[in-house]
Amino acid sequence: MGYRGSGGRFHRIITEEEEYSITIDILGICASPRKGGNTYVLLDEVMEGAKRNGATVEIVHLRDYSIDSCVGCERCRQDKTCTRFHDGMNLLYPKIEEAKGMVLGSPTYNYNVTSLMKTFIDRLYPYYNFTDDRPREYSSRLAGQGRHACVFTIGEQPIIEDIGFSLEAMSYPLEALGYKVDKAMPVLNQFDRGVIKKDEAALKKAFEMGEELAGNLK
Template identity: 50%
Template sequence: LVAGGRRLGGISPKRPQSYTRRPVQQIPGGEVENARAVFCNAISIPTLILISVATIGGLRIIVASAFECLSQRRSVVSETVFRNRGHADIPHAFVLGVAGSPRKGGNSDVLVRQILKGVADCGVRSRGVQLRDYQYQGCIGCEKCRKTGVCKGLKDGMTLIYPDFLAAQGLVLVSPTHTYNITAWMKAFIDRLYCFYDFNDHRPRGWSSRLAGQGRKAVLAAICEQPDAADMGFTLEALRYPLEALGYQIIAELPVFGVFDRAKVKTQEAVMQQARQMGRALAQALSA
């Protein structure tokens, strides 16, 4: 309202009072309180309400989508393998490649891609995963899987890997040598396959694998910086023994020596050819 060219009550004729910005007052207590005062005076109450509603709505959508995604993947695990408690369904002619290196774009990644190229040469579908991209941990020994047949003690990144692992008749495991052995990432991955064993009640317990007898096959590769085979230690054995226990037939193994620099294995033409041929051999074995 304007009277005699003057504003009454400090109200602007162009803006309602509720949207008028009050001058910022200095509040005792330091810069934090002053910053809060600036923010509160700069934004009106209706604006804050709209921001709050939009934020809460967005969070609800994100949370709901995440739970739906995890639920769908968990249902895939249950339907794929544990419909019959005694046996898993027969997997498809599909290959899962797993790289166990913490180094992005390293030699393990290169070899997995090269092996999967060989798989693709034979017209077999495949997918590669890098374990470093998933947040997960090793088996905690809760034994909940003894009742459910699936890992229920942990809800983490392995929940996203299990469906592809179960659906894949072919498996590619590649790990660099860390202290004469596979990496911690690969070890944790293998330990989380414990849920696919059945045990009896005797001591020591007899055991069997629900994945056995399905024609599952695998190829393995290990990369070591040192040229001496002794320095690779137990890397290949740590990959081979658990898979054989689960019922996999190992088609081929590829030890690579004298390679450390990132992606340096690309310069070794013979190794790259061997890796691609391993992929072809795996695909052909699955198709036989």
């Protein structure tokens, strides 16, 4: 693996070994900026459930990747991939295409997903095809492949209204891309780092969600 500087930032460069060693069934995306936080703990439990049901899995921590925000240049409409940036998404696109299962997990920030998750979702735009008329109709190159997904969010407050539209912000784009979103799980009243380890009910639901997701991919 190499690194290349760009505009004062450093980006991981894809190596041939990384590009051709992808054999995963389910890709888990952790959008928490906090290392070892509740989002990771719960995502790991989802993946344990998936592994129990025979799936091979991988967890990606978005905080470890340098990913630029989509700038609406529209190059990807013609190029079918993002050619505006060479950054962390170049490592993730092959994983997304290989894995037929996806799990998105994000804490709730201001009634929405984190900026890490929003940036990731926006950079999935290259998978859409558009017609030439306006308003343009669209389709997804990931559709019709038997893809399944789950999403979850963790919020500090005790009532469901306070997670805002975090779940919809993840599930709607996945559905548009051709995934069947099997579960959308809110977890409330969690804040301190790792405190969710004490919530046996939430851990059980997460494990079962992973088992079900793996089963739906068979």
